[in-house]
Amino acid sequence: MDIVQAKDVFTPTKPARIAFVERDAVNDKLVNSLTTPGKQIVVYGHTGTGKTTLLVNKLMQLYGRHITTRCMKGLKFEQLLLDAFDQLAPYYTAERQNSAKTSRALDLGASYELLQAKINASTSTDASEKQARLLPPQLTAQALGRFLGAQRACWVLEDFHKIEEAEKAKLSQLMKVFMDLSDDYPELKIIALGAVDTARQVVDYDREMRNRVAEIHVSLMTEQEITAIIAKGEQALNVKFSPEIKRLVARHSNGLASVCHHLCLNMCHAAGVTQTVDGQPMALTSDHCEQAVKTYVDEASDSIKGAFDKALRQRRKTQYANAPLILEALSALNEGGAARADILRRIQRREPKYPEANLKYLLPKLCTPEYGGVLRYDSNSGLYSFADPIYRAYALAQYHRETVPSRTEFEAFEQTLLRLLTERVKVERARDLTIMFHRTPRRT
Ligand SMILES: Nc1ncnc2c1ncn2[C@@H]1O[C@H](COP(=O)(O)OP(=O)(O)O)[C@@H](O)[C@H]1O
Ligand SMILES: [Mg+2]
Known part of the structure; x- marks a missing residue:
């Protein structure tokens, strides 16, 4: 039996991996969208329903690379582009050190470095001593799409609902560009996540794009799904919750997995279980x-x-x-x-x-x-x-x-x-x- 830590099994404040349960209701739709070239994705639903966890686990199962940008109130669209651009640096550096390259990769690598140098040089210091980085005109939507696409990466935008309306409109344009580039770069896509009620509150895209954007609603977890989290935890840690406790935790969690993770982790702590128990299962x-x-x-x-x-x-x-x-x-x-x-x-x-x-x-x-x-x-x-x-x-x-x-x-x-x-x-x-x-x- 693998020895794992209780805090890595019951994860009230981070995406579950060991105790991750598949969400049947959304699984097929998400898998289809992830594997369809050019399909852009909007994942929405209340805070705590499991959007991030679901995506992180599915990307790990299905996708080579992804980069994640966390959105905050007041962030401008240009800053998002720059953030994505920056996160690609390690891949391009690694590529430069690898001698076997196609000429297209060579060209892209060279233009990546050129742009990087430009951005670094254009860093300006304003009166409040905050360093503002300027987006060079060469870093267009197309350019970013090529840089991402050549690395077979998709781009995840977490908490996109926090971005202001005017800035959001630009994402819809960017999605369109990425769709058009999908012939050359099949893995290229944007996945925007938002803690809101409808997909349109996340990204308000044009009608003509409707068929090429998947709207995926993640609802609260069912009692069965929550019970499955406990069962996975039992197995990983070699502990046993009584059926009564399981039922109460599942019911009390009321659809929020984090409550279940919290209570189960606390129970393990109360019983002195910090990692997988040796020998007979420990009864909680x-x-x-x-x-x-x-x-x-x-x-x-x-x-x-x-x-x-x-x-x-x-x-x-x-x-x-x-x-x-x-x-x-x-x-x-x-x-x-x-x-x-x-x-x-x-x-x-x-x-x-x-x-x-x-x-x-x-x-x-x-x-x-x-x-x-x-x-x-x-x-x-x-x-x-x-x-x-x-x-x-x-x-x-x-x-x-x-x-x-x-x-x-x-x-x-x-x-x-x-x-x-x-x-x-x-x-x-x-x-x-x-x-x-x-x-x-x-x-x-
Ligand atoms: N499918 C799942 N299996 C097990 N635990 C999950 C699952 N989805 C979410 N959780 C747990 O629920 C909590 C909230 O999940 P999170 O992905 O952060 O939600 P959201 O991104 O929708 O706000 C975390 O503690 C996470 O570990
Ligand atoms: Mg989240």
Whole structure:
């Protein structure tokens, strides 16, 4: 049995490899698009659904080379081109040292170096002492396409939704150029990833390109897929989770694999498993599970509190306490999410005159970072739900402490989570009160 590290098996914060499970729903489409010359690809879906992981694993299985550019707010299209150009340097350097070359490769290699020298020479220093690198006119879309294509590489643009609209339009043009170059360079393609609801929010391309751009939606993971992650982990580490624990973790993860990885890694730590166990499989018990949940809550509590503070902040004077009403209502409804009409009905049980307009306004807001991103909206099902299962548990702890434990199907695991979160909420309330009482008026 191969000895592997627990942190390389359960990977809450990086792409899974050892515990990677195939996503049947998108696999064929992605494989087809990757192997079709000239096909450009847009991968979209909520944060944490597994876009990066899926792509990284598929590229490893199917593709020779790829380069990845991570997009950030404010990044200009020219900087993206330069970044891709820079990342090709090691390949061209390696090629120069290799004597067996075709004349086309020789020409390209020479022009790569020429451009590289130009870019380095044109580095300008502006007043703020920030070094801005200028894109030379020779580094056109065609040129970059040839440089990438000759290395049989594709170009992955991570988090492309963060780029501004005006800059995005240029990517659509670039995709077109890459399509046209695919005769000469069959591997050349762009893969843009975005944490958004539709492919068009990632790249708004022309109608005529429609058939040549694959839109691949990565949805939340199913409970079976999450269970498969645990099973892979068991095998790699020679440990055994009880069926009960598996079921609870899979259910509680609510489609987010990172929650599953987190809990499983914490359980391994609680049991002292840092790598593959020698001999008989090690059984992980409900005690380990409880400890794991405790660590998970401890680690997450600051960020949960931060997110809720943003969500609940009173931004202007209103008749209703809108955000608390919404969060309370949603947490009482099905954990898979609820439609706006259901949330409205639930709120109106308490506030019969509650206007739908308030809901229409605030629900989408609660999905944005400014409001802590506590909710997510799934345009396929039309349902709103908590963005992370732990947010739902936190809301339950805040608003439904008395009613919830009496729910018949309520399970030990969730109770632990709730108990821990309830303790947190109490501590925070006490702290907030202390701060309020001790706050002395500022002297002017
Ligand atoms: N197919 C998969 N198999 C196992 N774990 C996965 C899979 N897809 C995602 N994960 C895990 O889920 C988490 C989020 O995945 P990530 O690829 O970063 O999502 P996204 O790029 O959509 O935000 C990571 O912890 C990753 O290890
Ligand atoms: Mg990602």
